Amino acid sequence: MPVTDSRAMHPVQPAMTTTATPIPETGSTAAPTSADGGASHLRNVAIIAHVDHGKTTLVDHLLMQSGMFRKGELEKLAGGQHDLIMDSNPLERERGITILSKNCAVTYVRRQEGAEQLEQFNINIIDTPGHADFGGEVERVLRMADGCLLLVDSSEGAMPQTRFVLSKAIEARLKPIVVVNKCDRPDARIQEVINEVFDLLVELGADDHALDFPIIYASGRNGWATLDQKAAIEASGKDHLPGNPDADMRPIFDMIVRHIPAPEDDVNAPLQMLITTLDYNDYVGRIGIGRVFNGRINSGQQVAVIKADGTIKSSKVGKLMKFSGLGRVETDSVQAGDICALIGLESVDIGDTIADPNSPAALPPVTVDEPTLSMTFRVNDSPFAGQDGDYVTSRQIRDRLEKELQHNVALKVNFGVGQGGEEFGVSGRGLLHLGILLETMRREGFELAVGKPQVIIKVIDGVEHEPIEWLVVDCPNTAVGSVMELVGSRRGEIKTMEPRGDASTHLEFEIPARGLIGLRSRVLTATQGEAIMHHTFERFAPVSGAPMGRNQGVLISLESGAVTHHACELLSDRGVLFVVPGDKVYAGQIVGEHTRDNDLVVNITRLKQLTNMRAASKEATVVLKQPRLMSLEASLEYIEDDELVEITPKSVRTRKRILEESMRKRAERSARDKDEAKA
Ligand SMILES: Nc1nc2c(ncn2[C@@H]2O[C@H](COP(=O)(O)OP(=O)(O)OP(=O)(O)O)[C@@H](O)[C@H]2O)c(=O)[nH]1
Numbered sequence: 320m321p322v323t324d325s326r327a328m329h330p331v332q333p334a335m336t337t338t339a340t341p342i343p344e345t346g347s348t349a350a351p352t353s354a355d356g357g358a359s360h361l362r363n364v365a366i367i368a369h370v371d372h373g374k375t376t377l378v379d380h381l382l383m384q385s386g387m388f389r390k391g392e393l394e395k396l397a398g399g400q401h402d403l404i405m406d407s408n409p410l411e412r413e414r415g416i417t418i419l420s421k422n423c424a425v426t427y428v429r430r431q432e433g434a435e436q437l438e439q440f441n442i443n444i445i446d447t448p449g450h451a452d453f454g455g456e457v458e459r460v461l462r463m464a465d466g467c468l469l470l471v472d473s474s475e476g477a478m479p480q481t482r483f484v485l486s487k488a489i490e491a492r493l494k495p496i497v498v499v500n501k502c503d504r505p506d507a508r509i510q511e512v513i514n515e516v517f518d519l520l521v522e523l524g525a526d527d528h529a530l531d532f533p534i535i536y537a538s539g540r541n542g543w544a545t546l547d548q549k550a551a552i553e554a555s556g557k558d559h560l561p562g563n564p565d566a567d568m569r570p571i572f573d574m575i576v577r578h579i580p581a582p583e584d585d586v587n588a589p590l591q592m593l594i595t596t597l598d599y600n601d602y603v604g605r606i607g608i609g610r611v612f613n614g615r616i617n618s619g620q621q622v623a624v625i626k627a628d629g630t631i632k633s634s635k636v637g638k639l640m641k642f643s644g645l646g647r648v649e650t651d652s653v654q655a656g657d658i659c660a661l662i663g664l665e666s667v668d669i670g671d672t673i674a675d676p677n678s679p680a681a682l683p684p685v686t687v688d689e690p691t692l693s694m695t696f697r698v699n700d701s702p703f704a705g706q707d708g709d710y711v712t713s714r715q716i717r718d719r720l721e722k723e724l725q726h727n728v729a730l731k732v733n734f735g736v737g738q739g740g741e742e743f744g745v746s747g748r749g750l751l752h753l754g755i756l757l758e759t760m761r762r763e764g765f766e767l768a769v770g771k772p773q774v775i776i777k778v779i780d781g782v783e784h785e786p787i788e789w790l791v792v793d794c795p796n797t798a799v800g801s802v803m804e805l806v807g808s809r810r811g812e813i814k815t816m817e818p819r820g821d822a823s824t825h826l827e828f829e830i831p832a833r834g835l836i837g838l839r840s841r842v843l844t845a846t847q848g849e850a851i852m853h854h855t856f857e858r859f860a861p862v863s864g865a866p867m868g869r870n871q872g873v874l875i876s877l878e879s880g881a882v883t884h885h886a887c888e889l890l891s892d893r894g895v896l897f898v899v900p901g902d903k904v905y906a907g908q909i910v911g912e913h914t915r916d917n918d919l920v921v922n923i924t925r926l927k928q929l930t931n932m933r934a935a936s937k938e939a940t941v942v943l944k945q946p947r948l949m950s951l952e953a954s955l956e957y958i959e960d961d962e963l964v965e966i967t968p969k970s971v972r973t974r975k976r977i978l979e980e981s982m983r984k985r986a987e988r989s990a991r992d993k994d995e996a997k998a
């Protein structure tokens with residue numbers, strides 16, 4: 320997404336001013352009516368969609384075309400896999416996904432037909448993450464908005480997260496503006512996608528008002544939007560809108576101004592503000608972000624903080640910030656309808672109401688999702704412990720987790736598991752949520768060991784229930800059989816199967832969340848990486864069936880040392896290796912996957928017998944089988960109960976909990992004896 324679009328940049332304005340004139344009407348000289356600070360010229364809009372349907376790219380282009388930035392200013396801020404501005408955190412950039420929802424604010428100037436004056440609007444835009452693990456965040460931030468843009472990929476159509484976010488928007492009584500995005504895709508199927516969205520709304524029980532949704536066709540990446548369906552259909556496979564190469568995103572701004580209601584909150588009522596997001600800063604501590612629903616707040620003012628349990632604390636607002644452009648600007652006061660950040664409150668949590676100390680009344684609470692997945696974090700006690708990391712003690716891990724709890728709301732930590740407080744039970748919303756925490760910690764210099772992720776079982780009326788997920792797989796027609804078999808072996812039930820284009824098939828399943836752990840990598844292997852797989856929580860159902868585990872055993876290193884080329888060659892028909900020659904391994908480390916279902920201890924550090932023959936040249940020519948190099952998340956999905964993932968700043972290794980073979984055997988035997996005694 321190179322930012323070379325000169326028309327987007329034209330008004331050269333100082334950064335982050337509120338007097339910028341975005342996409343000015345050509346030939347206009349009249350000054351815009353200044354936004355009076357009144358709510359009638361304010362819009363609060365959230366951008367929601369399934370993962371990767373182009374939310375952040377679209378918001379980036381709205382920012383670029385807003386004219387609030389000097390030419391070139393935004394290019395410097397863009398980066399990462401998708402070259403985006405709004406995905407500003409390093410992990411977001413590396414992975415090309417949004418992890419945290421973010422606010423920005425733009426100004427838009429228009430002239431109504433026949434009107435003398437230009438009108439200026441302040442638009443708060445909330446970009447949300449699309450991945451299912453962060454669905455709870457979307458639900459919360461929707462509380463800040465008065466309307467939403469629902470983006471749908473012109474080819475993928477309605478996907479699991481489309482359904483989830485749309486259902487939340489309907490619950491929040493927000494009428495969606497549907498943006499059929501990525502209309503430039505050669506495989507766009509615009510009319511079908513609109514029908515899918517309509518069906519989805521009907522299914523979700525939307526009222527007539529919502530069913531009558533306005534539609535915009537756009538290519539966020541190419542920076543255009545139009546109301547003309549025919550033109551959008553013709554744009555398929557092209558990098559501009561046919562017949563209108565200068566098209567920009569103005570139709571989206573117009574639609575926001577026209578269809579999203581201005582906040583109708585009461586400025587004169589007693590203060591009520593809802594905290595929906597937390598930010599944290601080492602200097603000022605917690606920062607509460609949310610929306611003022613009634614009344615006003617002045618900086619330095621005394622307020623009542625109403626907690627979720629109803630207790631009320633008195634506190635003083637330090638600084639008040641409003642959003643402007645990509646940043647925040649300090650302000651003296653905010654009022655009903657505004658989205659703002661409060662600094663300096665003594666204690667503030669998600670869901671707190673900031674209220675008038677003279678008549679404190681709580682707003683309806685926000686939901687914070689229950690964790691669905693849990694793992695144990697513990698000190699790294701492998702023979703290589705302490706070689707890479709700066710922070711290795713359980714005290715340091717504990718402090719770090721405590722800090723994380725300050726703002727990572729969906730995270731829960733049980734500090735009291737394991738002997739001597741050496742283990743922590745960490746629960747989160749899914750593998751990505753916890754994986755990101757681990758990745759962040761490892762980059763900060765932490766070393767730790769992590770156990771197998773466990774789906775959290777919920778007891779409802781005395782019966783154990785497990786989460787059931789809705790799984791969607793799009794795969795090449797040739798791979799349908801193997802995908803069905805894999806999903807079936809994990810108790811997935813097929814619900815829908817339909818063709819998508821000539822070469823691919825769209826499959827929908829219901830599957831226990833347990834069955835999903837480790838499924839992704841297998842489906843990708845079975846389809847040569849061509850499958851697209853998504854899932855979201857569907858419902859709880861009574862636990863049934865035996866535990867689901869890995870079908871294959873592992874190859875375990877016998878000794879510590881360096882992996883040799885010779886040993887890899889000898890082991891090549893035993894399975895797939897996770898290591899390459901030269902890697903340092905220790906006894907008890909998992910070095911590969913066995914072709915059979917039992918574990919096998921192997922000598923991966925074996926040296927070649929020296930002979931008088933010159934064999935070096937031969938060795939160099941033997942090409943080893945491709946190893947499977949496992950990422951952090953792949954390793955977490957891979958391990959079983961008796962195994963751990965060792966995470967250090969430089970490496971991710973999988974290992975047996977008990978490293979020594981004889982001890983492992985003894986533990987297995989006593990476990991077996993116990994099972995038999997029970998039976
Ligand atoms: N063809 C095409 N691709 C697009 C368009 N907009 C975005 N993309 C691509 O789609 C991918 C995802 O874009 P993002 O903007 O990160 O999507 P997102 O919805 O913010 O994703 P999450 O925040 O992770 O849910 C990137 O590779 C983009 O380059 C578009 O208009 N057309």
Ligand SMILES: [Mg+2]
Pocket residue numbers: 374375376406416417447448449
């Ligand atoms: Mg995004």
